[in-house]
Amino acid sequence: MEEVQLLGFWPSPYSYRVIWALKLKGVKYEYIEEDLRNKSDRLLQYNPVHKKIPVLVHGGKPIAESLVILEYIEETWPQNPLLPKDSYERALARFWIKFGADKGPIFSAFFRSTKEELDQNAIKEIAEYLKILEEQALGDKKFFGGDNIGLVDIAYGWLCHWFIGMEEMGGVKLLVPSTVPRLHAWAENFKQLPIIQENLPDYTKLLAHFKSLREKTTGYDAR
Amino acid sequence: MAGEVVLLDFWSSMFAMRVRLALAEKGIKYESKEQDLSNKSPLLLEMNPINKQVPVLIHNGKPVCESLIIVQYIDEVWNDKSPLLPSDPYQRAQARFWADFVDKKVSVAAKNVWSTKGEEQEAGKKEFLETLKIMEGELGDKPYFGGETFGYVDLSLITFYSWFHAYEVLGNINIEAECPKIIAWAKRCMQKEAVAKTLPDQKKVYEFVVQLRKMFVSE
Numbered sequence: 290m291e292e293v294q295l296l297g298f299w300p301s302p303y304s305y306r307v308i309w310a311l312k313l314k315g316v317k318y319e320y321i322e323e324d325l326r327n328k329s330d331r332l333l334q335y336n337p338v339h340k341k342i343p344v345l346v347h348g349g350k351p352i353a354e355s356l357v358i359l360e361y362i363e364e365t366w367p368q369n370p371l372l373p374k375d376s377y378e379r380a381l382a383r384f385w386i387k388f389g390a391d392k393g394p395i396f397s398a399f400f401r402s403t404k405e406e407l408d409q410n411a412i413k414e415i416a417e418y419l420k421i422l423e424e425q426a427l428g429d430k431k432f433f434g435g436d437n438i439g440l441v442d443i444a445y446g447w448l449c450h451w452f453i454g455m456e457e458m459g460g461v462k463l464l465v466p467s468t469v470p471r472l473h474a475w476a477e478n479f480k481q482l483p484i485i486q487e488n489l490p491d492y493t494k495l496l497a498h499f500k501s502l503r504e505k506t507t508g509y510d511a512r
Numbered sequence: 513m514a515g516e517v518v519l520l521d522f523w524s525s526m527f528a529m530r531v532r533l534a535l536a537e538k539g540i541k542y543e544s545k546e547q548d549l550s551n552k553s554p555l556l557l558e559m560n561p562i563n564k565q566v567p568v569l570i571h572n573g574k575p576v577c578e579s580l581i582i583v584q585y586i587d588e589v590w591n592d593k594s595p596l597l598p599s600d601p602y603q604r605a606q607a608r609f610w611a612d613f614v615d616k617k618v619s620v621a622a623k624n625v626w627s628t629k630g631e632e633q634e635a636g637k638k639e640f641l642e643t644l645k646i647m648e649g650e651l652g653d654k655p656y657f658g659g660e661t662f663g664y665v666d667l668s669l670i671t672f673y674s675w676f677h678a679y680e681v682l683g684n685i686n687i688e689a690e691c692p693k694i695i696a697w698a699k700r701c702m703q704k705e706a707v708a709k710t711l712p713d714q715k716k717v718y719e720f721v722v723q724l725r726k727m728f729v730s731e
Contacts, residue, residue: 338613338646347602350602352602352605352606352609353609354608354609354612356612357605357608357609357612358605360604360605360608361601361602361604361605364601364604365601376585376588376589377571377574377576377585379585379588380576380581380582380584380585383578383581383584384576384577384578384581387578387581388562421562425561425562
């Protein structure tokens, strides 16, 4: 069995996507914490193009970009499948994963929104986005993957912890039962799964990290 | 595997071209329905309500959206000939990484070359050429990004070649001088019948982009 290493950064939701997938598949790996303010030679060697985490290294060969890593994990360790078998259903799953990936800017804006200066446009866009997720992607299913979680759930998993932190900082709650009851229930169910519950960064530490990020002009580099 | 294949299309969209190219590589018969993007059809809005964009592949009445997702779908369903993605998981991951790079970096910078002016355009031009140089590094001495044969990464990038003349004139850049290997690779791809037939004429695209630019830039 070839060695697996994960280069990550403790507050990054992108790192956790990979951790969850590896844990769900029962893959043993070595976690290596990277300091993104002082990038190691190892990181620059393994991801020269983007210089970001997460990077999965399997048998010495690196793979970068969290969503690319997730597909690689799914193909390399087929136990406990996280994507549907049917090609059409897989295309739908990939569509929803991409939908989440493309919405980065509105969440960045929300992150910068403060109680004193609410970014109403970002708030409106996120509310709409959450509604689309609930009505079109989740529907009446327990998880995006159906009865069990899959890659789509993993891709949106950050909403149940990191986004909650952003809501607390910004003083605006959007993932709430009054507007998106099914999505709210999904977030609760997802977070309560043992594999997720046991693999989340400490919430208080995360909030402190968010606060220090907001004080700087640039965020951390992760994808 | 067979069954009705319809493509909601737009002649100059490099994303729709990717799908046309994949269908051509696989020899799949389909009906192309050219869309009016300034006056979107009920069919387009029904089949892609989220993004309201082309391309959309409709297979046996069911829509698939997003060009690279459609290409992967085509590769999986019509898996009897001309594979687009490699079979080895690590090679597949590399292919996905580079196609993602085209979408995240090359495509975004390219748009800034024709849709902006002044400092923003200068920055866009610099970034665009840098991203092409990075792709040249990845290509190395291989004939194609896929190695000996045309593959997924080649397909994801070659469609932008039809816009190169537009970038050069509107951006006042010389892509061949800056990235000769990319141009050599593109010309090699254009020798393939499927590519030559799929990509529209660069002059026609240029005229289209000149008009499109007016919507973004006041000059």
